[in-house]
Amino acid sequence: MGAKIFSNVYAIGAFAAIAGIMFGFDIGSNSGVIGTEQYQLFFEKPSALLQGGINGALSAGCFVGALGSGYPADRFSRKYTLIAASALFIVGSIFQAACNGVAMLCVGRVLNGISVGVTSMVVPLYQSEIAPKEIRGRIVAVQQWSITWGIMISFWIQYGCQYFNNTAAFRVPWGIQGVPAVILCAGMWAFPFSPRWLADQGRMEEAFQVLADIHGNGDRTHPRVIVEMEEISATIHFDKEIASHRYxxxxxxxxxxxxxxxxxxxxxxxxxxxxxxxxxxxxxxxxxxxxxxxxxxxxxxxxxxxxxxxxxxxxxxxxxxxxxxxxxxxxxxxxxxxxxxxxxxxxxxxxxxxxxxxxxxxxxxxxxxxxxxxxxxxxxxxxxxxxxxxxxxxxxxxxxxxxxxxxxxxxxxxxxxxxxxxxxxxxxxxxxxxxxxxxxxxxxxxxxxxxxxxxxxxxxxxxxxxxxxxxxxxxxxxxPRDVMDQRLEERGIRRNEEKKAYEARQAGSVDEKSGHEENV
CATH class of the missing domain: 1.20.1250.20 (MFS general substrate transporter like domains)
Known part of the structure; x- marks a missing residue:
């Protein structure tokens, strides 16, 4: 039963989207506390310029994290990059909650920003690579939903904490935001690598097994698994033999x-x-x-x-x-x-x-x-x-x-x-x-x-x-499907009649098309 959970497309996509809650928490973690008297007194009423710098530290870190996340996602996998980013978020949250001044606060916000920048890029990438085409949008949209939950929960936490008469008014919200990062860092180990990343690394056997687990209930002979594995293999061959692999x-x-x-x-x-x-x-x-x-x-x-x-x-x-x-x-x-x-x-x-x-x-x-x-x-x-x-x-x-x-x-x-x-x-x-x-x-x-x-x-x-x-x-x-088939064949991706018949049956409901009814 546990293995089924960790190979269920919806479960994989939803768990990775916990990073969206981190994203939302960090976006909203400062907006509600900067107007409180406790914050203003502790940080000696920061000027508009200084407050702008404190707020901007997060976005600056996010920019750096997003821009630099492409290499580790390719080199070390989408999965390990998410785990490392969530660990960094925990450190940043500790810095913020324990800060003794503006400098330590900004360091924590920059670290959290780098983490959010990485996860905001890697999560949709990972989700899109594990999801079947019929529900890919649904799976990736869960990331945005998680962000909205994070922003909303953060707002109401701050709303409640404003009644503390000490620094807990801002330390509690900054500390709580690290909770989803702990969950993601600890739990992501149980979920699979992206099958497309595995295939790109030459680990075809592992990629085949992951596809079988998440799209065929472990059955390697499932038509969807065969079609998708052949498409991935042919595309990688085309990229490496005909196209290049340079940025x-x-x-x-x-x-x-x-x-x-x-x-x-x-x-x-x-x-x-x-x-x-x-x-x-x-x-x-x-x-x-x-x-x-x-x-x-x-x-x-x-x-x-x-x-x-x-x-x-x-x-x-x-x-x-x-x-x-x-x-x-x-x-x-x-x-x-x-x-x-x-x-x-x-x-x-x-x-x-x-x-x-x-x-x-x-x-x-x-x-x-x-x-x-x-x-x-x-x-x-x-x-x-x-x-x-x-x-x-x-x-x-x-x-x-x-x-x-x-x-x-x-x-x-x-x-x-x-x-x-x-x-x-x-x-x-x-x-x-x-x-x-x-x-x-x-x-x-x-x-x-x-x-x-x-x-x-x-x-x-x-x-x-x-x-x-x-x-x-x-x-x-x-x-038109025949035009698509012709162009795919030029890239070495051929669909025999059995595969075409299988794909023709995908015209039903989303769950019927994806064959995930039994997996949900």
């Missing part, structure tokens, strides 16, 4: 376009404006005069985190049915509309300097304030069902094995770079251009909708080994 391939025509799409998608994910909501939602509600006191503003803010968690569930269940392109396009369009409305409503108010020298807006009736709250929640829901999970799914599935780790690390690093930029820029923009900030991000969402429509092919329902053909055609709709 310079990322700059070659065709491949550079794919790298651009992955990097652009991760940058667009940051430019959706979700950071405004997740990091500065308390200030946003305060700015709009919503809630009569800090308690009401915090509760209103906390609801947005709950919406984020709940509305990621439809993406997990249906992203492999909806498809990547329509989900991204409709999500961006919806977010654009809701931000236009928020900006438009705030533009009708009277702006003035309020408490703590912060600009606030006075709206002429309560209905407008309620409309702002509703549109913010709808914006969060739109992000959670679209760009939240797809930002991790799409880049993890579009590259060939020979450069996949390095290409995904570049796209993830671009995400963290823009995260770091926005952490510094957004507070200033909220003060300088007021409602114009929401109109700016509304425009970004509209532009990303147009970009996806014209530039991004549909990848739903294809194996990772079929992506080269997908990007040759750059289709907006499915490629």
């Amino acid at each position: 310079s391939d990322l700059l070659k025509p065709g491949m550079a376009y794919r790298v651009f799409l992955g990097v652009a998608l991760q940058i667009w994910q940051q430019l959706t404006g979700m950071n405004i909501i997740m990091f500065y939602v308390v200030f946003l509600f305060q700015q709009a005069g919503i809630g009569s006191d800090q308690e009401a503003q915090l509760v209103s803010s906390g609801i947005s985190y709950v919406v984020n968690v709940v509305m990621t569930v439809p993406a997990i269940l249906y992203v492999d049915k909806w498809g990547r392109r329509p989900t991204l396009i409709i999500g961006a369009l919806a977010m654009s509309i809701f931000l236009w409305i928020v900006g438009g409503i705030l533009a009708t108010g009277t702006w003035s300097i309020g408490p703590k020298d912060k600009y606030i807006v006075e709206l002429d009736n309560k209905h407008k304030a309620n409309a702002v709250v509703a549109c913010i929640y709808l914006f969060v829901a739109s992000f959670a069902t679209s760009w939240g999970p797809l930002g991790w799914i799409y880049p993890a599935e579009i590259y060939p094995l020979r450069v996949r780790a390095m290409a995904v690390s570049l796209s993830t690093a671009s995400n963290w770079l823009f995260n770091w930029i926005l952490n510094f820029v957004v507070p200033m923009l909220m003060e300088e251009i007021h409602y114009g900030l929401y109109l700016l991000f509304a425009a970004f969402n509209f532009l990303m909708c147009v970009h996806v429509f014209f530039a991004y092919p549909e990848t739903k329902g294809y194996t990772l080994e079929e992506m080269d053909v997908i990007f040759e055609y750059n289709p907006r709709k499915a490629i």
Whole structure:
């Protein structure tokens, strides 16, 4: 029974996604405590510049971790890289919880950032390589769901800890964030290596057994296992005999376009404006005069985190049915509309300097304030069902094995770079251009909708080994099966009639197609 759990695709993907909880904990671990009196007194009321440096230490570490994670993921495996990163996160959490000043706090945040940067790249990569094509999006989307859980739990832990009258108000949240890292570090040893990584290392027998365990209930003669193993073997042969295995391939025509799409998608994910909501939602509600006191503003803010968690569930269940392109396009369009409305409503108010020298807006009736709250929640829901999970799914599935780790690390690093930029820029923009900030991000969402429509092919329902053909055609709709077979045969991947008949039976439900009913 235990062996079945450790070879179950859903269990493997979900356990690896514990790194997402670490991700969410660390993102939210500072936002709720920096305004408490206990924090301000202990760190002697850090200046805006110093506080910006403390906040930015995490994003800087994430950028470095994501950028440098490609080599260890290729050299030492996805599995061992995750274990090492989780161990580093434990150390960073200890540094933060035990800090005696700003220097030690920043060291801990940098270490945690490096860990989060590594795991935010490696987890979607690992999940995409162990999942069958029919449920690959669902498995990788669990990573985003875990992030939303981490952010929400972290927020409410901080909310409760604010009532401590000593340094426990910030030490407890910083210490608790290490718990999921301990679980991941201890438990990941029991789960398998990526079969595609094993095959790329020449360990074909082990790769075959892992595929049999996770896709065929241990049966090596299962048609899916045979088809997938032959595809992987032929693709690796093609890469090593005809193509090359160098990172310079990322700059070659065709491949550079794919790298651009992955990097652009991760940058667009940051430019959706979700950071405004997740990091500065308390200030946003305060700015709009919503809630009569800090308690009401915090509760209103906390609801947005709950919406984020709940509305990621439809993406997990249906992203492999909806498809990547329509989900991204409709999500961006919806977010654009809701931000236009928020900006438009705030533009009708009277702006003035309020408490703590912060600009606030006075709206002429309560209905407008309620409309702002509703549109913010709808914006969060739109992000959670679209760009939240797809930002991790799409880049993890579009590259060939020979450069996949390095290409995904570049796209993830671009995400963290823009995260770091926005952490510094957004507070200033909220003060300088007021409602114009929401109109700016509304425009970004509209532009990303147009970009996806014209530039991004549909990848739903294809194996990772079929992506080269997908990007040759750059289709907006499915490629005919006979065309795909012909192109695969040119790469040494041949499907006999038995395999074709098996794949034809995959037209049923997701669980029927993947043959995982008995494994779940």
